[in-house]
Amino acid sequence: MKLASLKTNQEGQSSRDGYLVVVDRSLRFQVDVSHIAENMQQALDSWANVAPVLQAIYVSLNQGRVQNAQPFDVTQCLSPLPRAYHWADASAYVNHVELVRKARGAAMPESFWHDPLMYQGGSDTFLTPNQDICMPTTDWGIDFEAELAVITDDVPFGVSAQNAQQHIKLLMLVNDVSLRNLIPAELAKGFGFYQSKPSSSFSPVAVTPDELASNWRDGKAHLPMRCYLNDELFGQPNAGIDMTFNFYQLVAHAAKTRALAAGTIIGSGTVSNCDRALGSCCIAEQRMLEILEFGQAKTSFLQFGDTVKIEMQDEQGATIFGAIQQKVTRRAES
Amino acid sequence: MKLASLKTNQEGQSSRDGYLVVVDRSLRFQVDVSHIAENMQQALDSWANVAPVLQAIYVSLNQGRVQNAQPFDVTQCLSPLPRAYHWADASAYVNHVELVRKARGAAMPESFWHDPLMYQGGSDTFLTPNQDICMPTTDWGIDFEAELAVITDDVPFGVSAQNAQQHIKLLMLVNDVSLRNLIPAELAKGFGFYQSKPSSSFSPVAVTPDELASNWRDGKAHLPMRCYLNDELFGQPNAGIDMTFNFYQLVAHAAKTRALAAGTIIGSGTVSNCDRALGSCCIAEQRMLEILEFGQAKTSFLQFGDTVKIEMQDEQGATIFGAIQQKVTRRAES
Numbered sequence: 001m002k003l004a005s006l007k008t009n010q011e012g013q014s015s016r017d018g019y020l021v022v023v024d025r026s027l028r029f030q031v032d033v034s035h036i037a038e039n040m041q042q043a044l045d046s047w048a049n050v051a052p053v054l055q056a057i058y059v060s061l062n063q064g065r066v067q068n069a070q071p072f073d074v075t076q077c078l079s080p081l082p083r084a085y086h087w088a089d090a091s092a093y094v095n096h097v098e099l100v101r102k103a104r105g106a107a108m109p110e111s112f113w114h115d116p117l118m119y120q121g122g123s124d125t126f127l128t129p130n131q132d133i134c135m136p137t138t139d140w141g142i143d144f145e146a147e148l149a150v151i152t153d154d155v156p157f158g159v160s161a162q163n164a165q166q167h168i169k170l171l172m173l174v175n176d177v178s179l180r181n182l183i184p185a186e187l188a189k190g191f192g193f194y195q196s197k198p199s200s201s202f203s204p205v206a207v208t209p210d211e212l213a214s215n216w217r218d219g220k221a222h223l224p225m226r227c228y229l230n231d232e233l234f235g236q237p238n239a240g241i242d243m244t245f246n247f248y249q250l251v252a253h254a255a256k257t258r259a260l261a262a263g264t265i266i267g268s269g270t271v272s273n274c275d276r277a278l279g280s281c282c283i284a285e286q287r288m289l290e291i292l293e294f295g296q297a298k299t300s301f302l303q304f305g306d307t308v309k310i311e312m313q314d315e316q317g318a319t320i321f322g323a324i325q326q327k328v329t330r331r332a333e334s
Numbered sequence: 335m336k337l338a339s340l341k342t343n344q345e346g347q348s349s350r351d352g353y354l355v356v357v358d359r360s361l362r363f364q365v366d367v368s369h370i371a372e373n374m375q376q377a378l379d380s381w382a383n384v385a386p387v388l389q390a391i392y393v394s395l396n397q398g399r400v401q402n403a404q405p406f407d408v409t410q411c412l413s414p415l416p417r418a419y420h421w422a423d424a425s426a427y428v429n430h431v432e433l434v435r436k437a438r439g440a441a442m443p444e445s446f447w448h449d450p451l452m453y454q455g456g457s458d459t460f461l462t463p464n465q466d467i468c469m470p471t472t473d474w475g476i477d478f479e480a481e482l483a484v485i486t487d488d489v490p491f492g493v494s495a496q497n498a499q500q501h502i503k504l505l506m507l508v509n510d511v512s513l514r515n516l517i518p519a520e521l522a523k524g525f526g527f528y529q530s531k532p533s534s535s536f537s538p539v540a541v542t543p544d545e546l547a548s549n550w551r552d553g554k555a556h557l558p559m560r561c562y563l564n565d566e567l568f569g570q571p572n573a574g575i576d577m578t579f580n581f582y583q584l585v586a587h588a589a590k591t592r593a594l595a596a597g598t599i600i601g602s603g604t605v606s607n608c609d610r611a612l613g614s615c616c617i618a619e620q621r622m623l624e625i626l627e628f629g630q631a632k633t634s635f636l637q638f639g640d641t642v643k644i645e646m647q648d649e650q651g652a653t654i655f656g657a658i659q660q661k662v663t664r665r666a667e668s
Contacts, residue, residue: 016595045350083419083595085417085418085419085457086456086458091525109523111523117523117524117525118525118528119454119525119526119528120453120455122420123419123420124419124420124594124595124597125592125593135591140591179591182591188443189443189445189449189451190521191452191521191527192454192524193525193526194422194452194453194454195587195590195591196591198592253529254528256529257474257513257516257529257530257532258459258533259459259533260458260459261417261459263458331491331492
């Protein structure tokens with residue numbers, strides 16, 4: 001099943017939480033389901049009851065049997081969860097962390113291979129999948145990070161990784177926008193990321209794990225994460241390879257000392273493969289590789305006018321989530 | 335104006351977001367206002383329109399002119415925002431940070447006096463003001479932290495401290511529950527707090543700043559923050575004294591690289607005065623003082639059965655927010 005949140009409903013009204021639609025597998029048609037759940041959060045709050053009803057509509061939509069289907073337009077989408085109560089992002093591709101450390105000559109603690117890194121990001125003002133990354137300056141070192149994320153229902157306090165599996169209800173892509181030049185000073189303060197992680201964006205569509213068929217296994221999505229910078233392929237590492245902690249483990253990590261509420265989003269961190277020929281899912285990693293090879297970075301962080309595209313396709317080349325497509329623009333001084 | 339969120343409405347229905355009531359100044363009476371805004375988040379989403387209507391009801395309630403007023407019972411309250419889209423907590427009483435560093439023999443960077451510390455906390459599963467702090471073990475070093483917090487409406491990207499002032503709509507008390515023994519290893523990983531900060535609790539009632547009259551000035555609440563451990567006064571530092579960054583500055587810090595959505599909660603961090611005779615707002619600070627004085631800590635972190643109470647009173651001794659009152663209990667192994 002594929003779901004999206006539209007900016008406006010059929011009467012042209014807008015809502016901070018968007019209006020829920022079921023989208024067909026090919027992302028060509030949508031059908032309004034706001035009479036079942038007005039928005040994505042409401043659906044997640046009552047997932048066990050709501051999901052079967054939505055799934056039945058999805059089956060009919062794919063069969064062309066829904067009378068009031070409308071064309072689906074990704075530019076009319078908000079983030080699947082336009083605002084969320086919990087957005088925790090991991091750094092599960094530990095080879096990426098090791099590389100970053102290596103480039104600055106620092107050893108990585110061995111514990112990083114066993115204990116996930118996770119921080120909490122701002123979830124009150126997500127960007128839409130096509131919204132500009134609008135910043136007052138490029139001096140902050142604007143970067144993209146292509147990631148996969150899961151959305152959970154209610155997760156009990158202290159859930160095991162094994163039991164976490166059943167709480168993963170939806171998958172999406174993420175662009176975890178980062179301000180690289182703000183990170184060193186912020187992390188040095190010891191409280192983690194805050195200003196260095198502005199609003200993230202997510203794919204137009206969130207999908208149930210079964211949409212990935214056998215490519216969703218062991219809590220990982222075994223498909224390439226394709227990123228394009230100014231329409232050129234920048235990286236296509238496989239999200240199922242070199243993921244040190246799978247999503248079951250990440251959800252269990254998040255729930256170690258408290259319950260997680262329905263609508264919790266857990267991100268994978270930047271996808272990264274040890275096979276560097278596949279490119280990178282963020283500019284920072286590319287720069288680290290350049291530093292190790294040439295002694296200095298050649299690729300600059302994002303400039304005004306640059307575009308980023310993030311997408312995941314199935315083996316037939318069909319888009320699964322729709323694409324995140326964003327442009328970097330200059331914010332006028334207020 | 336004083337507002338609270340009830341667990342159930344008059345028909346006995348429950349909701350994850352609670353049911354909004356206006357509470358009178360003395361916290362004796364409430365009136366259902368869910369026909370105006372079903373819950374606190376809805377009120378904040380449309381604050382400019384909703385607040386004047388609620389304020390008029392508040393005035394009538396205080397005058398005893400509301401026909402359908404009901405007795406107010408703090409045990410029926412959820413957190414004023416039972417779940418929130420953004421909960422960022424600062425550490426604005428820098429003398430407290432300096433003390434913690436001093437006790438472990440570390441110098442504090444001079445920049446900490448100019449650049450606020452802030453981390454993002456879990457906001458999807460807030461505890462109620464009277465809910466047990468239920469943990470599987472006391473080995474984690476369970477501590478309370480008594481703080482003040484503000485709730486904002488929509489705050490523009492890059493707002494100045496001066497302009498942030500107008501976006502502070504409500505105040506509440508916080509118990510930022512901390513797991514002290516998990517903090518060192520977690521902060522050493524460099525990504526900040528996550529597992530070491532389980533669900534927080536807030537006061538039964540959120541109030542508009544004018545409820546503090548002249549004690550709300552310069553973005554600070556100039557009243558004692560009273561904490562009780564097992565019914566004995568543990569500390570009563572003045573929240574308006576030694577607060578290095580006021581709430582206007584904290585909101586501006588939070589909004590430096592992105593907008594903040596309505597319902598954002600920004601906390602002060604543990605209240606702490608340089609005058610140590612006033613006691614502490616968390617056990618960790620008391621332990622640091624003992625280490626500096628006696629070479630070792632004497633006060634233990636919270637044990638099963640311990641109770642914590644956090645309250646702020648006006649000069650006449652009347653409670654402003656109602657009290658956070660919680661007991662520490664043992665969570666059964668699942």
